[in-house]
Amino acid sequence: MTLEPAPALRLAMLRVLIGGFSLGYVVGRLPALLGVMRFRESQFRPVGPVALLEAPLPPWVVVVTLVATVVLGVAFCAGWRFRITGPAFAVLLTWVLSYRNSWGMVFHTENLAVLHVVVLACSRASDAGSLDALRERAPAVSPHWRYAWPIRLMAAITVLTYVLAGIAKLRAAGFAWITSDALLNFVAYDNVRKIELGAGYSILGGLLLAVPWLFRGLAALSLVLELGAPLALLGRRIAHGWVLAVWTFHLGVLLMMFIFFPYQLLGFAYLCFFEVERLWPARWRARPDGVA
Amino acid sequence: MAEWAERAWAMGVSVAMLSAVAWPAVRGTDGFPLSNYPMFSQPKDPVARVFHVVGHSQRGDHRPLPPEALGTDEIMQAFQTVKLAIRSQSAAELCERVARTIHRDPAYDDLDRLEVRTDSFDTVAYWFGDRRPRHTEVAAACPVVREPAS
Secondary structure: OOOOEEOHHHHHHHHHHOOOHHHHHHHHHHHHHHHHHHHOOOOOOOOHHHHHHHOOOOOHHHHHHHHHHHHHHHHHOOOOOHHHHHHHHHHHHHHHHHHOOOOOOOOOOOHHHHHHHHHHHOOOOOOOHOOOOOOOOOOOOOOHHHHHHHHHHHHHHHHHHHHHHHHHHHHHHHHHHHHHOOOHHHHHHHHHHHOOOOOOOOOOHHHHHHHHHHHHHHHHHHHHHHHHHHHHHHEEEEEEEEHHHHHHHHHHHHHHHOOHHHHHHHHHHHHHHOHHHHHOOHHHHOOOOOOO | OOHHHHHHHHHHHHHHHHHHHHHHHHHHHOOOOOOOOOOHHHHOOOOOEEEEEEEEOOOOEEEEEOOHOOOOOOOOHHHHHHHHHHHHHHHHHHHHHHHHHHOOOOHHEEEEEEEEEEEEEEEEHHOOOOOOOOEEEEEEEEEOOOOOOO
């Protein structure tokens, strides 16, 4: 393995930020996560690990699972007993979000956050900047490949998800995705559906339908960004350029289709491409445990 | 942990994770948290079939009910809820459930009847002013029963 060593604090910062996002997401989405208890059993279409179930869980189990996820999420962010709480949070986060996605609709806005949390849970993300490091009075840790591989893996998973989305488009429509009105029809379709479902929609998306060539250009651009995503693994500058482009792509999706990818648009999905340890308070950075 | 064991762990986790993430593309299956990310990929017909619940007022107006009336804040979940109800022949039950949900809500005071229905729209013409459904199938209809004011 010839990985450039990374500081322990970079991985720790990813634990705090990505764990924090996931925890905040679960707390913020509690009404939706609890709302599944109102759905009828006939709607139950289990996905992922929930496929182990033949019927929906009793409501009290849903509530207990959610409470446990929140508690473990706090421990994950704080790096408390991380060898136990890290994997436990990853398992429960995967479970509760899979359960919510098991009612006839899979939301693709949540996959990447879960995958990143799983990687962090499998790593030594609490060797610095954590309650574990504070308790164990951990000695200073030099940059090491053991802190680099999880970050590299998160980056590889990020680009892979975009490549898969590109492949899905080529499989479904071929290059007609670019040369036809596929994207225009999609934007028109999606916004009509939103209006007719009594929900918010994009006025901009509707107005731009008068400019069909624009959609072919955007379709080509999206395919280039998706299939060209692996280039982001070649170097920091390329990675940063790709991140900016793909973030703009998600902004475009929000503006034209009113679809919000929170993990991507708030930037958390791309933190693994940056030296995030710089966000850690400077006066604590030099300390071996990374805390005051 | 010994260095060799740590390397083996790193390699094992990396191979397992990348294989798992790529696997749905090989099989062409969508799921969670592993997916082939098919969103936006399926070519859309210029005609959209919309499964929704529409409220009618005594004045003759009508409007679609928002996702919240169907017990969710997610548009797509609302869409799927109506679609599954129509396909599983339980549209009447859904209609009554939604009517019970909204009957005390002042935001729906003007509505006295609901329809669970499938409307087909020309999605491009829609944006140029032609918002009439090309085709409508009503799967169920029900009144919004309100208690008389005391």
